[in-house]
Every structure is written in structure tokens, then in C-alpha cells.
Amino acid sequence: MAEAPTPTYQSLYRKWRPQRFAEVVHQEYTVRTLQNAILSKQLAHAYLLAGPRGVGKTSIARILAKAVNCANPQNGEPCNACDHCRKITKGTALDVIEIDGASNRGIDQIRRLREEIAFVPAETHYKVYIIDEVHMLTNEAFNALLKTLEEPPQHVIFVFATTEPHKVPLTIISRCQSFELKLLPPERIEQRLKEICKAEEINASAQVLSTIAHRARGALRDATVMLEQLASYKGSQKIEENDLFEIMGLASHETVQGFLQALLQKESRRALSIIADLAERGKDLELFIDELIEEARAWILTRLDGGELSLPIHADLPKLIELSRELLELKREISRAWEKRVLLEVKALELTQFSRGSAAATALSSTAPIPTEKVNATRTAVSEPAPAIATHDKWTRLLEEVKRDRRSTVHAFLLEGQPVERADLLRIEYDPKNSFHKEGLEKYTKYLEEVVQRVYGAVRVEIAWAENDSSNRESGSSPRRKSKSAELREKIKLIQEHLEGEIVN
Ligand SMILES: [Zn+2]
Incomplete structure (x- = not known):
């Protein structure tokens, strides 16, 4: 008999996905406005949640679906205990329909939507259609959607989510109440990771959590997934910074600092040998440049605060700003370079020679x-x-x-x-x-x-x-x-x- 995964197993990300508005991190404006609309029963027919990946768009859409259908709502929050709430959380509710705009560009689903939309919900107050990556829909699907948006039945709420709002037709946007979701600052991510670690008994050093929080670039989901990968790799052992470098393909902090120093001190050979070493160990050079930029930025902030850098070199502010500028330029170029290592080497030579x-x-x-x-x-x-x-x-x-x-x-x-x-x-x-x-x-x-x-x-x-x-x-x-x-x-x-x-x- 084949081993099925334990049915109770849930990925950290799923397990820690917010189930109430109060649990959503860093999207206070959106959350408060939606909650007020629910409390005052002034719901819009369509909402557009725009924002980068991994910041909580779909989570908010589901919480909204629960809150409007909950049998026992509390201050605009879903109870998460009634039948409706539980079915929506499990994804088995008949009246909450999720459509992925990216998967088949929505043609069949939008067609079905148009046929079904007139029927009142089977179990709940509202039918909620959550359309993810709505900008990916075909023109045909958009047109069909627009017709339903022009005369929406009272029992229907649309929640559109998109990472690229500029690709959503204005005719759609103008019929929605729009929210812009924000990237999370690293401190908020770090704080959340600490909570997860505490509750899940994951043993990770503070430095590890801080590095993950910065590495996630504002996406809590990415941070949670990274933590989970590390935790499953290490089991009950403590996660150290070194594990991060091994598993995530990151260069160590020392390497990053050493490389920046080599650039500032104009030591070509040292810079090239660091690049060679990273390349041989299969490190991701684009990530490396991100790390260089982060570190240079930290140095600049220290200098701006009048602090001293604990470096064996003198690096004044103009020099650091110039270096950051060059690194940002390099980042733009390397993403479309056909030979990333050469480009990094050429740049290192330019900067050191x-x-x-x-x-x-x-x-x-x-x-x-x-x-x-x-x-x-x-x-x-x-x-x-x-x-x-x-x-x-x-x-x-x-x-x-x-x-x-x-x-x-x-x-x-x-x-x-x-x-x-x-x-x-x-x-x-x-x-x-x-x-x-x-x-x-x-x-x-x-x-x-x-x-x-x-x-x-x-x-x-x-x-x-x-x-x-x-x-x-x-x-x-x-x-x-x-x-x-x-x-x-x-x-x-x-x-x-x-x-x-x-x-x-
Ligand atoms: Zn409920």
C-alpha cells in the first residue's frame, strides 16, 4: 500500500495563514475598511486587491468571504467555528468560488460563472467569486465579467486579486473598490517568524530569522516557506546561519563583506577569486548582488547615523553611495545577461581598476x-x-x-x-x-x-x-x-x- 502523507500534516504556510482580519500582518488600512463595510452592511459588489505576491491578497479575500457568510460573526470578524466558516477554510463551500486567472485564462470558468451567477447561494447569504491574477483573463473572459459587473445580483460579491493592476481593464477597475496592499517591512516579517518559531518549537538563531526576513523582500509567504524548508531540513536541531547559506544558495555574510571591501580597496584579484569561489559552489549570483546591495545599504545607514563601520578600511559616505549606485546598475543588467558571471567579473574589474x-x-x-x-x-x-x-x-x-x-x-x-x-x-x-x-x-x-x-x-x-x-x-x-x-x-x-x-x- 502506498504511503499517503499524514492527513493532519499542514505546511507551515497554510497553518499560519491568517483566518481573521486581526491576524493579517501590515495591511491595516485595507483590513479596517473591509471590516467597517461588513459592520455597517455597506458592502461593494466588487473589490480589487492589488499588490505584490505573498502579502496576503487571497487570505484577505477568504476572510472576507467568511465574514459575510458567518453564522456567528464577531465585530466584523468570522467566527471560524460555524459550518460556513469551516467549509470556506477547507475550500469545500459551494458558494465561494475561486478562479485562477492564470491557469487557463478563465474562459470556461467565466462562462460557467455567467450561467450560475443568477442563482441564489445554496447555503449562505452571499456567493463570493474570488478571481486570482485577474489581469491574466482573456478579453473574452473580461467582456463576460464586465456584463455581470454592470448589473450584479444582490447576492454576489466579487473579489479580484492581481499583482499587475495596470493590466486590468479600466472598465473593470472603475466598477471595483480598490485596495493597494503593501510589502511587509523586514521587522514585521521577523516578528511573525518569531511567533511561528515559538509556537512550533522551531529552534532558530535570531540572525537566521533576520536574514530570512530581509531575504523575503516583503513577502511573508516566501519567508514562511523558507523557514519551513530550513526547519524540515534540520529537524529538532538548531538552525544556524550557515544552514541558510547551504540550503538557500546564499553567500555568507563574511563573503559579502569581503567582496565589498575588495571593491572599495580596489583589490581585483580578491574580488575575482570570491566570484570564482561562489560560481564553483553553484551560488546564485543574482542573489549575491541582492545581498551586496543590502549590505552596502546597511553601511550607508550606519554612516548616516554618524556611526563607525567595523571595517578594516575607511569608507566615506560618497564612496558608499557611488558603490551602491554601481551595484544597482549591475542588478538591472544581470537579470537579462546571458553570462552572469562574466558580467559580474567585468564589473568587479571596472570598479577595482x-x-x-x-x-x-x-x-x-x-x-x-x-x-x-x-x-x-x-x-x-x-x-x-x-x-x-x-x-x-x-x-x-x-x-x-x-x-x-x-x-x-x-x-x-x-x-x-x-x-x-x-x-x-x-x-x-x-x-x-x-x-x-x-x-x-x-x-x-x-x-x-x-x-x-x-x-x-x-x-x-x-x-x-x-x-x-x-x-x-x-x-x-x-x-x-x-x-x-x-x-x-x-x-x-x-x-x-x-x-x-x-x-x-
Ligand atoms: Zn462563522
């Missing part, structure tokens, strides 16, 4: 000596025009445009190319040993053509291998340019050493 990317770009292509050391690391706005340099040629401007567009991957690939300008053509040449950069750049030709046009006017762009005879194009360069270029090659070689494995594969 140069004051700002533009300083390096200028040094590479200018024929005049550049006072690089004068480029201030704390110079702020990214969109600020580059410093006035007499030999500000087009290639430099191109690199700066790319930088300004925040395309740091393209920027890094371009740094390895050599521009050759002809009458109606810009040729970007690569040494065969930089095939990685050439192939990388080729993936961005559309953007490249657009940005080249901005600087060079209407010219064709060609990404090509360098011709053997390089005397032609190098003739105009000063020795300084070569040495700068050689220096940059050295730096980029660092990345390549780390990449070799991946390129072969």
Missing part, C-alpha cells in the same frame, strides 16, 4: 597624456558630461555614450576592440585571442549600430578580426597609447583566465 569606466576608456583611446589620477572617484551623476579633454576623439565619445547608456557589458567588449575609421565605415577589430569579446559584441549589433550613428553619423559598423599588418592603424598612436592599451589587456586577461573553462564548453 578604474576610478570610473570613462577614465579607462579615455586612457585607452586618447593620444594625449591623461591625468587619470585627477578623475575623482566620487564624481557623481553618471550622466554628467565627461571632463573636457583636448583630444576627445569619436571613439572615446562612443565609449562614453555606451557607458552613459549603462551598457557596461558592451562597454567592456568595446574596450578590447581597436577602432579603424574609414570614409563610411567604422571597423572594430579584435585580436584572435580576444574572440570572446568579438563574439560577445556581435550579440549587440543592433544597439551598437544605433550608438555608433549617434557619434559617427551614418556609417556602417563592422566587427572584424584584426588584419595582420597593423602598422597602418597604429601609425597615429603614441607610445603611451600602446602602453595603456597593453595595460588594459593585462587587466582583461585576468577575466579570461577565469573564463577559459566556459568558453571551451
